[in-house]
Amino acid sequence: MNMRASRLLSVLLTLQTRGRVTAQELADELEVSVRTVYRDIESLGAAGIPVYAERGPAGGYRLLDGFRTRLNGLTADEADSLLFAGLPGPAAELGLGAVVASAQLKLMAGLAPELRERAERTAERFHLDTVGWYREADRSPHLAEVANAVWRRHRIRVRYRRWGGAASERVLEPYGLVLKAGAWYLVAKPVDGDAHRTYRVGRIDELEPVEEEFEREAEFSLPEYWAAWAERFEDELYRVPAVVRLSPRARLAVAALFGPYRERAVAETASAPDADGWVRAVLPLESLRYGAHELLQLGAEAEILGPPELRRAVAAQARAVAAMYEDDEGAEADGADAADAADATDEAAESRA
Incomplete structure (x- = not known):
């Protein structure tokens, strides 16, 4: 799907989900100019979509009452991102902010009106803040690259700074990412080792992708590994x-x-x-x-x-x-x-x- 077609679909689903929307609101949400929104609305009308404008201070664009589209299928990236639907901050850190927003929009458009109202009410009244008190989130400049390697099952070469300050280079097979109290942790297996280890992403000073895919162990469970590692970490600490x-x-x-x-x-x-x-x-x-x-x-x-x-x-x-x-x-x-x-x-x- 090219960029303009994706944007037209977003305009259509926004109108279907929210009812009346002004041109400026659409422009702000899609990060385009108001003139581009006008052209998109004209294109929707030319394609037979019953969209019309309401004039006046409380005006905006609306779809004809009763019209609904079923063009709400999720792309592969949007489906993959649904885990982060309630975590806008972490999604943005992983480079998935726009993808998550698009997936949420499609899901909302597909809901019946009463269910959509309940979902909107939940979003208005509950918020998840993943960072602990008296601390800031880790700065992890290589987080998006690490996440990409996790998705693609590609090895990475990193320069990793240990707790005491000493740094070393190693090649890792990245199995998964865990967000804990505002800090991202990478669970990976060193190519020269036989056990999985945990690395704090904020301590990766340099990263070089290795265009070499690794075979992920089918029996590995990220939640089980993390639970056991966290308990062992506190016992050892x-x-x-x-x-x-x-x-x-x-x-x-x-x-x-x-x-x-x-x-x-x-x-x-x-x-x-x-x-x-x-x-x-x-x-x-x-x-x-x-x-x-x-x-x-x-x-x-x-x-x-x-x-x-x-x-x-x-x-x-x-x-x-x-x-x-x-x-x-x-x-x-x-x-x-x-x-x-x-x-x-x-x-x-x-x-x-």
């Missing part, structure tokens, strides 16, 4: 078990400060509360050094019982912070001020949860 005593305030803050994985770990290991409501639990940490910084967020609402080196690290950092402020005027806050500060911390934690 949090390798240091810290034994802690947590106050009721700290228990509330764990979910907001440490995430659901470690919240579950605390819930599964928590002892019965003592007379003051404190519990003993195991909180997994990534490392002693980083864990000390994390636990300081809980202040006096948490006590570290082990390992001893973690307890010493937190004590040393707490002494350094106290020394920094010990000469300030009014450094000793009264009990009411301390309680107010604790309440403010609770409110902030609850707002993040």
Whole structure:
């Protein structure tokens, strides 16, 4: 289908789906001039489509009441893109924004009026934002090229920057892409390896397509691989078990400060509360050094019982912070001020949860 024929079909389906539409609205949606829209409307009329203009401030173009076209078949690209129908941002990142919009338009045009109204109402009232709070989406300049290689089953040669900053070149067989909290991950198999691995697309510094198709393993399941890999990743990431005593305030803050994985770990290991409501639990940490910084967020609402080196690290950092402020005027806050500060911390934690 050439570009003009595709545009004429889009004009027709837009009129069928939305009823009255102005020339300027059509021009904005199709990214053409108003003059081009006028020519397209004339072409539709010449082809026997009963389209007419309503004059006045509330005017626009309409189809004759009762007219419906069945020219709403999806192209192969549009059918492939339907997975991203509710994800306009990720679809655009993959270079599928216009294709998804075209597919949605054809689907809407094919619906009965009452079902179309329900679909439009759903789109108006529900929105999916895939990026987590307090962070931005990854910048992945090679994402469209990676996606193209996934579709075509073509190998790619990449220069990949690891977590520590060192970069290496490798040839990959790309099996699939996963969007997780605003970051794209590539699941691929190195040509010199026998196992699938996960690569963060934002860390691909250079990419060169290899015009060589690979045979995709028929039994491979992207959802199953990702679920197993994600669970293994968290298990391997949090390798240091810290034994802690947590106050009721700290228990509330764990979910907001440490995430659901470690919240579950605390819930599964928590002892019965003592007379003051404190519990003993195991909180997994990534490392002693980083864990000390994390636990300081809980202040006096948490006590570290082990390992001893973690307890010493937190004590040393707490002494350094106290020394920094010990000469300030009014450094000793009264009990009411301390309680107010604790309440403010609770409110902030609850707002993040």
